[in-house]
Amino acid sequence: MHTGLSHTLDFDRDGKTLGHLSIPFSIDRSPYFQVKVPICLVRNGEGPSVLLMAGNHGDEYEGELSLAKLVRRLDPKQIKGRVTILPMANVPAVIAAKRCSPLDGGNLNRAFPGDPSGTPTSRLANFLEMELFPRHDVIFDIHSGGTSMEHLPTALVEHNTDPDRHRRGVELMRTLSMPYGFVADNGQASPTSMGAARRAGAIGVSGEFGGGGTVTVDTMEITARALDALMAALGVVEAPVLAPATGPSAPTRLLSLSRHSQGLDATSRGWFEPAVRLGDSVTSGQLAGWYHDLERLDLAEQALHFLESGIVLSRRLHTMCEAGDCLMQVAEPVDW
Known part of the structure; x- marks a missing residue:
């Protein structure tokens, strides 16, 4: 009763069945608590x-x-x-x-x-x-x-x-x-x-x-x-x-999207301002945006550039970033 995952579902029964997957997990509020997954x-x-x-x-x-x-x-x-x-x-x-x-x-x-x-x-x-x-x-x-x-x-x-x-x-x-x-x-x-x-x-x-x-x-x-x-x-x-x-x-x-170089990552804490929109076609070396250090107002904003060409697939929504945060990804159009 304290391990595994349990359910009472019959996968071969016709009709509509609503139930739960139950996962035991003892917590302070409830020693016999179960996570109920609908x-x-x-x-x-x-x-x-x-x-x-x-x-x-x-x-x-x-x-x-x-x-x-x-x-x-x-x-x-x-x-x-x-x-x-x-x-x-x-x-x-x-x-x-x-x-x-x-x-x-x-x-x-x-x-x-x-x-x-x-x-x-x-x-x-x-x-x-x-x-x-x-x-x-x-x-x-x-x-x-x-x-x-x-x-x-x-x-x-x-x-x-x-x-x-x-x-x-x-x-x-x-x-x-x-x-x-x-x-x-x-x-x-x-x-x-x-x-x-x-x-x-x-x-x-x-x-x-x-x-x-x-x-x-x-x-x-x-x-x-x-x-x-x-x-x-x-x-x-x-x-x-x-x-x-x-x-x-x-x-x-x-x-x-298969290479780390298709991503643009933060390397320090800062505030990111994008220069392109989601879905834009961009080229290697093109300006991607600027990185601001609001704790060092004497420093000019840092220009960031794409390492690869392609289509802007995703971008970070939070302006403030930490080292390691992905700022943007660029995907390469291909034929399969």
Whole structure:
């Protein structure tokens, strides 16, 4: 009763089931406390099996709100196969409006494959990779820039050494109808949900759907369209559930982010002023912005320049920075 993760879910039961994943974690206020992770199963006979998750980081809201809507709206009669929904995977982080869990400092998207006898974040990661992910054909993990980053709407898959599975992942990434998409290569031991999905034998699809610790009309529309498009492409639904049907969108523009030199990092404490906008095309050596030292007003601001050419993919929202903070990332347009 003090270890592991428990649930009472029947993954083969037709209909809609609302339940929890329960993780024991003794705290001062409650010696038999359990972290309760909400989960919804919607099943209608045999067919594709897809897991939709958000709240991997607690301050990324587009997916959390969209999947909460989906839990309420999805009728088993609308689907073929099984849809599993985790709207708030890292519940403690969601409640605290933080990227990482306040219970153990755990960053769920850096915790896979986890440990069944570890901290709550580690136990959850282990259950997801070892028990839940293998039950599904496709894992869709919805992210955004959170409270500290602004991010282009960008779909993502991780590189798969199996050519057929890699090709299928890129195909599904394109079906999301996102403006941009890129393939990450974090290696076989990747601690991310996408690495875990690959090891579990599922196809992982992810993306960045907004940022700033908030949602907008545009980011919610993009997220709704992506969810509907993915479920339709898999044959789970025949008609949109979250958003009205729309006409064809522009093809997804593919990008590559694979080198540390594509990032611009702070090397000391200071205040960053950008010179370019998200989505701008930039060249190597171009001015990226200025770094101010408000504690040394006698020093001129420092000009910062991009090391590589490409498209500005993300930028830090907080003006004050510490050494090691990523200020901007530039992705390289590619063809796959």
